[in-house]
Amino acid sequence: MVNSKREETGSKTHASRTALADGMGDMISLMPIPVAVFDTATRLVATSAAFQESYGVDLSGASGPGDGDLLPWLPEGYPAARDKALAGEVVQCDETRTTLPDGRVIRNRWIAAPIHRDGGVAGIILIIENISAGKELQPPTALRAERIAEAMDAAGIALFEVDFDRDAFLATGSARQLLETQEVPDSYEKWLALAAPEDRAQFDAVYRAALDPTGSRKFSIEFKLADSAEPKVIELRGNIRFDEACDPPRPLGVVGAILDRTERARISEALVQAQRLETVGRMAGLIAHDFNNLLTVILSNLELASRAEMAEIARDHLERAIDATQIGAGFNQRLLALAGARTPKPVCFDLDAQLAETWTLLERVLGEQVHLRLLPGADHGQIYMDRGELDGALLNLVINARDAMTATGTITIQTGCARFDAHQAAEIDGARPGCFLTVSVTDTGQGMPPDVRRQALDPFFTTKDAHVGNGLGLTSVASSVARAGGFLHIDTAPDKGTTITLYLPETEGEPTPAPADHHDALRMGDGQLVLVVEDDPLVREAVLDRLEALGYAVIEAANASEALEQIEAGEPVELLFSDVVLPGTFSGFDLVDRARARDPALPVLLTSGHTSEHFSGRPEAEREVELLTKPYSLSTLSAAVARALKPEGPPP
Template sequence: MYGHPFDDDNADPDIWANRIHASDREEVLHQLRSVIAGAGNVWSHEYRFMRADGSAAIVSDQAFIIRDEAGTALRILGSMRDMTEQRELEQKLRESQKLEAVGQLTGGVAHDFNNLLTVILGNAEELSELLREDSQLRQMAEMTATAAARGAELTAHLLAFARRQPLQPMVSDLNRLVQGMEGLFRRTLSEDIDIEFVRCAGLWQTEVDPGQLEVALLNLMVNARDAMPLGGKLTIETANARLDEEYAANHTEVIAGQYVMVSVTDTGNGMDPVTASRAFEPFFTTKAAGKGSGLGLSMVFGFVKQSRGHIKIYSEIGEGTSIKLYFPRSHLAASAIAPAQSEEAVFGGTERILLVEDDDLVREHLANQLTSLGYQVLQAGNGPEAIGILWETTGVDLLLTDIVMPGGMNGRELAERARQFRPDLKVLFTSGYTENAIVHHGRLDPGVELLSKPYRRKELAAKVRRVLDSDS
């Protein structure tokens, strides 16, 4: 039974009790003894029972107590049913429902919340520029901008966990991506932490969003750093990996095949199995109050899953933690990664832009920013109004539109209608939450340009300029 040999001639009366999981044994035996000592004839309980291979099965035990006329228990007849697979399926269903609930909640607030943060962040930046001569007031403006940016990060992390962030994957060489992040990683770690990079020769290509991978690895770096307050060693390793059918059968959502693996390993405090099992839950943290939001690892988890990958955590108390990210192998050639724009460079222009935004505050703020960059700005509060302006106005170079809007026409539908009579019109979408208008299976539709709210002035300027200068 459960891999244990059965010898009817040399049956140990305590063999059943000895194979109950140590953490459950006292409670199970106490309940059974209570029933035997009482007048009941039926006992049932669910607990963990150890298999011969050392793993624990979840069993449902049903027992019937046979008593004599005086009510004294004479014999117990019982049977165990293995509930492990059923309970695992139920757990997966609960996780799926939790994920959907978080996604609906986050999506519901992300659009409006990011609209507000766009105005707050933008105005704080402008105040910071205007108050260059007043250091105290400028510092207050910069603090406001920093707080708004942190609010945006929280929303982004929740969207990432719920697998509802828009990804822009590119066929990439993870060795090159990690090498490009080396300087950032070294600045993140304290001097008493040694960092080692172990790069696999002949590493396969994979399709991944470079920007989100950087954020994910940075989150893992920060967690590793915090787990080594007295210093230690951190290792980043890449490797080719094959997850076979047996592994896939034991891990939900894993498809057997070839993967590219990148891992972050520390020599820190480590985690016990219970803590490790909850590490990817949103808002779960073992850090002191104010030291962490509990969203870092959940963001990494969501990003990997949305990238059709797999994530595995290994940890032992006093030994450290290793978190491995697996991304499916791609047989396509690596994509060219555009060079990063200079942080100080802000380029404008004189083109005519039709701005479509249903939120009055955001529309006014965005129009002011575009005007300050030299552009001619036309404004509309919804899709039908924008179509009317396009019919009556010539020389519109760019349609800059929100995605989620009232009026029976979202941003994607507006762009499609506009291009029916303005086929050369360039389009830039902006939104705090995209829903499914331009994102399918977690990825931006081909050819779509998106500026996610909230954004800084230089990000707006760079994105508008890039779309206007593009050939498509």
């Protein structure tokens, strides 16, 4: 009985499936889209040719129960939608994923709807549309456009297009920010007005050349914005479109880009400055050698004259002349330091004590019309720096401060301490976190306008007359401070005066005593024979006079060959004192090598006004030879000769 009912039910289901297939099969097969029909038992009844082609379905063996198993890859969510459709509900899905038997993953948009017959649901129809092609292209395209826009904004680029016929101008949103305008210029005249006055002639020439159809039809215009708060450089780059049907071709419009070239302009300017400094370095090496020789002659004669009996007024004049010579020597040291030709000799010393030593020299430079104040506040703090570079930097700053005041005024030099964390350091150009000692030079002058302040550290930039300033003062100061690991800051405003503050890293350690330079500190000789090797006759004569005044016997040579001839001839030389830079192929170091090959114990002393190139490549052992930098004082010479004759340790 049960079996009879099952057979009856199966027979009715089969009849229903057959009737459904007979009624819809031909119509479904002709549909141009993927369509499938299922009976109420979810068995596949019919499909369109497009369905079989799209999804690789073979219905040749589709018969009997379980035909729905032929489609295990049906879209996600289909089982739930199928049940709703069998209950009489239409279910639509805008997008779902399907994995085909061959492993491909596609995206579908589909609809499942009931098929009504004889007052009930006889089956369901499934319509599937493959939307993978559109999805594969659309999202990456949109993503690229979004990312490109972000990248262009970050790089400082905007796009624009001009239509001459419609007199229309279009630009991307970042154009206003780049040009610092509320509205992007819509005419050539307005574009030209954006450029700084000095760039407008070139702007016009480049644009008009691009309008020539016989040319490249491309343009690249670089100009500074006229009204920018900070210096800003913009480049317009693009192509002119022409109507080739006209004779000559007629310009139709422009397609191009707006680019921020400020950083590139800064880098280019820095390269130009580096090239200028390289030129200064080459000049400095040539000039400094001869200038130091002249200073050596002047200083030698002045010092010897000042030791003779004479009227007090004459002695005062000689002392002033000696100070002036030392100022010249300090200038030469700064020039060489800027050029990289002088090797700095940093030591640890008390900042306030060093300023006290330099005070008299600074007062004499300023004269009586300028009042100089010193406010020490470094609390015995120490820095590690070349003493001469600090003195030179202060001298530069004081002279600049004096020149900034029209007549009388006050210059204040103040020292102190400062500590910066990362946030505070970020607010000052070139600063870094740490503990610093400060030296501030403040004047009561006219101050600097913003454009002068921005260029104050540039090489060769000066507001002084050509015969007064060379534009290297502050550049030299910045170089010296940077070598000491510090930085400087300029605080100025028109009619408010100027304060330039040097920030020098504070250090700890035993301070190095300042070199003694007093007449009563001379260390006299006892008739020892010194061979002086110097090619400049004036310098050689001055050195001979100084050594004789110190109690030494002297002989002379103009070059290395003459010196070696005298040594080999048996002259009882007790000290070889030679310049490093000598004529011919032998340097002072080569002379030392040959002389010590004959007598390894021979005391030697070297001197030069420009030695870095000769000294830097020598073996470490030869660096132990003491080197006097020209010009040197009589007391410095006396101490160096005494050390060379009776060495008590490594030279200073």
